[in-house]
Amino acid sequence: MFFVAVLYSLFSYLHVTALQPQFIATTRSKYGDVTHLTIRKAEKLSIKVQKCKCDLEFIRLCTIYKLTPSFVKISLWKKRLKTSNEYKSLQQYCLQQEYKNRFKDCLKHEKELKTLIDKLKLIMNSHDIDQLQKYLYEISKKTKEKTVTTHYKKLRILNKGPVGQDYLSLETKRVHNISSYVLTTAEERILCRGWEFCIENKVNNFIDFKTDIELNMKKIEQSCHRNAFSIICHNIFNASDIFMKSAKKKSIRNVSDEEFKALKSLKDNTNIIIYVAPTKEIA
Structure with missing residues (x-):
């Protein structure tokens, strides 16, 4: 026993x-x-x-x-x-x-x-x-x-059909990886969204958001005429106000947590280069 x-x-x-x-x-x-x-x-x-x-x-x-x-x-x-x-x-x-x-x-x-x-x-x-x-x-x-x-x-x-892109059955892939780096499923999925895809997310800290806008605008101040720069600033501030009003109502991000982490990993990866292929596809 x-x-x-x-x-x-x-x-x-x-x-x-x-x-x-x-x-x-x-x-x-x-x-x-x-x-x-x-x-x-x-x-x-x-x-x-x-x-x-x-x-x-x-x-x-x-x-x-x-x-x-x-x-x-x-x-x-x-x-x-x-x-x-x-x-x-x-x-x-x-x-x-x-x-x-x-x-x-x-x-x-x-x-x-x-x-x-x-x-x-x-x-x-x-x-x-x-x-x-x-x-x-x-x-x-x-x-x-x-x-x-x-x-x-x-x-x-x-x-009335598959949601999003069926990446496994695509005959012509939108992403062509010619590097030695192996893309994860989430990384390939986020790249397949294309260059015009924009992440929609709720902005929690509007002070930091406004500060980033002002700092980035300072970078172009020296290369612009004073009158042109004031017009650009006025238009950017108007656009940012509209964005912040709409962002306050955003509670759901249009990418999953896995895709958001994949986007950060691609951004921090200095060993790869992402560019537009001649066929207007992502490479």
């Missing part, structure tokens, strides 16, 4: 994912009912957190591509009102409010999950904690795969 127990313990180290349900089942006898219920609660919170993140990405894509999911469609007596700008603005407003609420829920669930994990770390040994975290990771991974598949189908129906 001792030999079998040793083999079972060794097998649990080698094949963690296969024995995770068994690990959850043994927590009741090992740590008691209270700890077992806490683990189950952490399991449910992990699923909720992952679903919230997937929902946020779904709403973000709907906002970017001007898609209207079914949960913000309002039944109207006069059908012609559905084509009005007021109706569409109301739908976009509801969608943004839903994004904010889901974001708050996600933060709330993450905080609760962290509290439970910290509580379990005081009760369980390090090996069991590692097993638990791997189990929660596997559950979150399965939930993400299932939810993303469902959302992708919904987006295809709403958009």
Whole structure:
């Protein structure tokens, strides 16, 4: 029996994912009912957190591509009102409010999950904690795969086709990498947006934004005539005021967190050069 127990313990180290349900089942006898219920609660919170993140990405894509999911469609007596700008603005407003609420829920669930994990770390040994975290990771991974598949189908129906560019099936790629640097999927995706793509993001610190504008304008002051420079300054300040008014309403970025990090990594990478190819494609 001792030999079998040793083999079972060794097998649990080698094949963690296969024995995770068994690990959850043994927590009741090992740590008691209270700890077992806490683990189950952490399991449910992990699923909720992952679903919230997937929902946020779904709403973000709907906002970017001007898609209207079914949960913000309002039944109207006069059908012609559905084509009005007021109706569409109301739908976009509801969608943004839903994004904010889901974001708050996600933060709330993450905080609760962290509290439970910290509580379990005081009760369980390090090996069991590692097993638990791997189990929660596997559950979150399965939930993400299932939810993303469902959302992708919904987006295809709403958009009447694939959302964005299907980079895997493109016959002529817009990005041609002739360097030794291997682009990640996110980096290639952000480059495929093209030179005219502009990131829309909420500006939190308007003082720094105005300071950057003034510093950049100082750089061209010496190469401009005084009258021309004053006209340029006036136009730039007017444009910046319009931008800041619209930026205050922006709560959803039109790129994912992964793409935003990829853009920063490309910007900081001094070993590559990005330029326009002769065929008007990005190289």
